[in-house]
Amino acid sequence: MPPDVSLVLGFLNTVDVEQDTDVLRTEPDWQAWARERGLRADALADAVRARDALRASVGDPDAASGEVGAPVEVTLTAEGPRLAASSALGAVFAAAARLAVRGEWDRVKICPADDCRWAFYDRSRNRSRTWCSMKVCGNRQKARTFRERSTERGACGQLGG
Incomplete structure (x- = not known):
């Protein structure tokens, strides 16, 4: 799975409805999640708001939508422009932005099953997977x-x- 997809799905799936687990319930769990990915954890409350907004934007009817942000820098390297972030939320938003620019954001979806709500990447040719x-x-x-x-x-x- 491409790194951007993996990071975005990993963040969206920090909540598991079926298992009743949520990485964002405690500060230590959130910090561990970020650290495992080589990232610096943002404030827990910001992470919860960001996850809810991202989940709402990809179709989770139970998530609260809202406008949230995180610092992301655009740097110019020898290979061209690059989005860079110094925190976990910035890295997730940068990955989401790259998916959007590549026309792949609409492939990130939420399972409609009430007892699931898992985020997944629709690889179907016509983007019709439910x-x-x-x-x-x-x-x-x-x-x-x-x-x-x-x-x-x-x-x-x-x-x-």
Whole structure:
């Protein structure tokens, strides 16, 4: 997976609805997450706001949208312009900006399953993937829909008698 995608997804998935875990619940967990990536942790409250805003921008209906920012520098190197950041949030925003510039931001999505909400990167040719995993979340939803339809048909059949 490209580094920008990996960093953005890693940050978006610091919350796991299914496992009921959240890296941004405690300062030590957040600092450890940033340190593991060679980054300096920003204030925890800023990280929570940034994650919510990013998750909202890619389709999480449960996340609070808002305008947030982090310092990012543009430097000119021999290879050309480069986005650089001195903090974890700056690095995540720089990665998100590079995805947007490359026309790939709309490939970052949130699984619509209420018990999942995992962020994933849609690699499908027409960018139409809905579920983080068709084998897990997609299959669960299809089974749920099938059961609901079967129950409705059964109830209708009993009423019509």
